[in-house]
Amino acid sequence: MAPARPRPRLLYVTDLTYPARGRRYGDEDVHLTSRLRADFDLALCHPRDAAALLDGFDAVVVRNSGPVAACPEAYETLRRRAAETGRPVYNPLTGRGDMAGKRYLLELSAAGWPVIPTVGRAEDLRLLPAADRYVVKPETGADSVGLRVVPGDAVPAAAAGGGVLVQPYIDFAYEVSFYFVDHDLRYALYAPDPGRRWQLEPYDATARDLEFARSFIDWNTLDHGIQRVDACRAPDGALLLVELEDLNPYLSLDALDTESRESFASAMTASLHRFLRAAG
Known part of the structure; x- marks a missing residue:
């Protein structure tokens, strides 16, 4: 009988105590890691510890923007160590959106894309x-x-x-976010009250909405990972891009029903398996 194949080992980088306005990063990451453990050997670590620990793992999963913003030196050290060792990072570090700063908004605006x-x-x-x-x-x-x-x-x-x-400054009707795993839309949420950005409800996206969101996913050319396309509904009814979050977007899973949360976790699990096969 052949020995069991070792399970992939993931280093999941997050700060469970990060104080985000209107969001509970820790709850989201506890939920996701509890589901990922069914398929992966997984350990959580703080951003400041990630570079020193990555050698013991097959890949690194970086989650939630707050820890990266709060520890920029540690994040840059992690990027450098990952490049030196060839350790794959999810999302891949080749993103052209917020991962590289927000200057892409200048590029897209100058090129006539539907952005603010x-x-x-x-x-x-x-x-x-x-x-x-x-x-x-x-x-x-x-x-x-x-x-x-x-x-x-x-x-x-x-x-x-x-x-x-x-x-x-645009007096928009509402903000809406589209959540993708790899190139597949998993769900969309919107904030009906512009003054309460993180009070989100399910959004029934139209075919035109999906074409808008997918155009930015295609522009970004990431084969694997989680991306969030944030947009606002302008006074003329058009959608305009606010940002393309391709590093570690908060997912607002608490705004979904149980079936949708489970569906997302399954999609992320499948994406990570594809990512590891491609990286291997």
């Missing part, structure tokens, strides 16, 4: 639609840290020093 119009310098304000207020936010970051809403005459001071993006 974006410039990177105060002197380019003339290239944006006229607005009473503007959003100024860091090129890197998460959880809206550093985001400011300012009048037009305050943009030069707010943008001084660079490293920011400037967008017109």
